[in-house]
Amino acid sequence: MKGLLFTALTCVVVASVQAQPSRWQQRVHYQIDASLDVSKNLVNGQEKLTYWNNSPDTLNRIFIHLYWNAFQPNSMMDQRSIFLGKTLLGYDKNNKAVFDWDDRVRDRINNLKPDEIGFQKVQYVKIAGKEQQLVEHETILEVKLDKPLLPQSKTQFDIAFQAQVPLQVRRSGRDNAQGVRFSMSQWYPKIAEYDYQGWNANPYVAREFYGVWGDYEVNLTLNKEYLVAATGTLQNPDEVGHGYGKTTPASQSRSGNLTWRFSAPNVHDFVWAADPTYKLITRRPANGPLLYVVYKKDSIQEYNWQRMADTMQLAYPYMAKTFGPYPWKNYTFIQGGDGGMEYPMATLIKGPGVGTALHEWMHSWYQGLLATNESLYPWMDEGFTTYADTRVHSYLRKDSGFWYADAYDGYYRLVRSGREEPISTHADHYNTNYAYGNASYSKGCVFLAQLGYIVGEQTLDKILLEYYDQWKFKHPNPNDFIRIAEKLSNIELQWYKEYWVYTTKTIDYAVGDINLVNGKTELTIKKLGHMPMPIDVLVTYKDGSRELHYIPMNLMYGSKPATDAPAGAKWIEHGEWKWTQGEYQVVLDRNITEIKSVQIDPSLRLADVNRGNNSLVVPD
Ligand SMILES: [Zn+2]
Structure with a gap:
């Protein structure tokens, strides 16, 4: 009887933990044909966007991100940066004033010349051949539908666009500090996510992203001298060569251009980069994806790129065991951008630093796969990723100290600064970059490390894997995570979420x-x-x-x-x-x-x- 009761109870627990979330989510399919004129820095694109409205709601309009319009003088991103530049945070060791603006942005947008600004101009959005009414709100395009999109129905948008690649200021752009010609993130008209909390049409002020799950078929045509690295898997490696396939492009292409065909299943964004001096190396971790590392071959950092690639190969088994297996075929570390920025199946990193590379790759779990709404819950992608990269890095280094000390110190400094805001603050709306950064990365990391203190380390490990199993390829929110933690620990945790996420109350x-x-x-x-x-x-x-x-x-x-x-x-x-x-x-x-x-x-x-x-x- 006792044994029987135990079995029955076990079944109940297992069943309740494994119940799959039933929340609806929208779906997209992008077919993009784009050509890049490398001398004029202009992109011309045709986009067929199939959109499944899986919501219970009738949609009369949709919203499309036009991120590059942020790179124009007096844009919201420009205004925001200049405003934050007036906030004095303190003084550094040399008694130099430290202001709150991002050093990479400062007032650079304000000083862009006409051929340096970015823009995305949508020439039309058509449904069944009929042009839809467009209202541009700088980085957000509102499309008023001539016929409402009913629940449980799909439609196809035909979109034509032209874009000028901005001089690189933040993330995207041409000719970054390392001389990479094209860092092509946020480069196409991208539909905003509509979910159970409504539209997420956030104007771009330099912060976070949130996209619709779907499949991408992207054909990129540009000068054949350029090597292209991108989200997805290259479909014509032998045709393009460049280290991907057996042949060299010169033998295949008589004209000056090459077309690269990429296919990316079940992702929520697509990035690419191109440079004529890129070099490509590969690694294959045990039971893992093919890793590409793409960097400028004139780099004096050749040894460090090779070493970084080796470390990633070495790290993967522990990453997969702790956080769940990487589910796509390949992953690409691409030199580009202005630091480190995560995208599905790829990252743009400015150099071969192992810490940054681990951080960006771990984002494949925390946001790439467990696609939290970064704007609303930046701590769930940055904080969880910081926890994960710290854990992997400390494991590799056999660190005998407290692994998360840096994150705790960042949080303690934030508390002492008097600038702390609850980590539930929308990423765009923190009063300072300083508070956003420490809240999202440090306090978010502490959320997980401290959860290990509350439920025990072994239970935390089970929670991380169950979270992966239940919420991969979906949009989990803080409560979804907490519910899994509660079920696996048999500890009620609503109080932990309420205090840690929604208040700035402290522990002593x-x-x-x-x-x-x-x-x-x-x-x-x-x-x-x-x-x-x-x-x-x-x-x-x-x-x-x-x-x-x-x-x-x-x-x-x-x-x-x-x-x-x-x-x-x-x-x-x-x-x-x-x-x-x-x-x-x-x-x-x-x-x-x-x-x-x-x-x-x-x-x-x-x-x-x-x-x-x-x-x-x-x-x-
Ligand atoms: Zn990050």
Whole structure:
């Protein structure tokens, strides 16, 4: 009977965890034929966009991103940068004033000349041969449909566009600082995502992206001297050569141009880059995708590019084991852009730094595959990716310290700065770049690392894989993630999401009095911060033995397993700590004279903003 009951309960748990999310999502198919005039920096394109309205709503209009219109004087991106440039953050080591604008952007857009600006001009959008009414809102094109698009129906838009590639300022553009001729991100008219929260037609002010899931067939025609790297898999490698196929392009193409045919299944964006001095190398990790690394061959960094490629090959098995397998055929690291920026199946990176390469590739999981709305939840892609790249990098380096210390420090600095805003803030609308960056990357990373403290590391690992299984190729939100964490940990976590994501309340616990009471030791722990947490207290005795005293917090209605104890420490679980209660007494069986030290959270995973009061050494 007991055995039977256990089996029945197990089945219920498994069934509830594996229930697949039923939320609808829109779908697209892009067929793009584009030609690039490399001397005039102009793109002419024809786009057949098939759009499935899987929503329960009738759509009277759609929105299309025209990102490159941001690269014009007085654009919203320009205004935003100049405004942030007036915010003084402080002074650096040399007593030089530090302002909040992105150093790559500053007032550069304002100074672009007519042949340096970017633009995307849509000549028409047709449905069944009929031109639709267009209203341009700078980087967003509103298309008023002549006939409403009904629920559960599809339509095809025929779009003609011309674009001028801007001088590279932010992400996209020509002739970047490393001399890459074309970094072609955000380069085509791209339909905005419509989801259960409505349209996501965010004007481009330099921040985040969110796209519709679908398939891309992209044909790119340009000067045959250029090597092209892109999202997707090249369909005509032998025709183009350039290291992809067996032949050289000269033998195939008598005219001055080559057409590159790329196909990308189940992605939500498409990037490409082209340069006449690109070189291509490949790696194949065990049971992994084919990796391309494409960089300028005159680079003095040849050794570093090769080494980076080797490291990525080495890293993959751990990445797949920890975060789930990479599902596409290939992935391309492309030299281009202005730092590191993630796209489906590819990244633009300015150099061969291993940390950046790992970060961008891990974005294939956190946003490429688990396609969170980056504008609304930038911490779910940047924070989770920071957690992941830090973990992979630390694993490879066999780092013996606390792996996430940098992220915690970034978060603590943010708290001290007085500029913190909740990480639920829309990415475009933070008051400062500084707060956005530290909130999204650091506090978002701490969200996961600290979850390991709450539910235990082994459970966190299961959560990461279950999140992958349930939400890959979808648009998960914070609650979707938390629900998986709750089901796998058997711990209620709504309080964690509410405090950490929607407020700036902080955690501060302290060791209080320690007294001898009836031959036993009574240790007081104080809650000084507003955010409640479960508490680990490590007690070390003079004889060298150690005990981990674990106090779950009452809103959890559960506790983490003893496997989360530090090596060699005895696990002792106490009754729950009610969040309204300011102090908690831990009773230790042994005499106070036997105790050497007491420490709250020796693992450093608790984001306690004041660690100075976390430990006590008992004097002899
Ligand atoms: Zn990132």
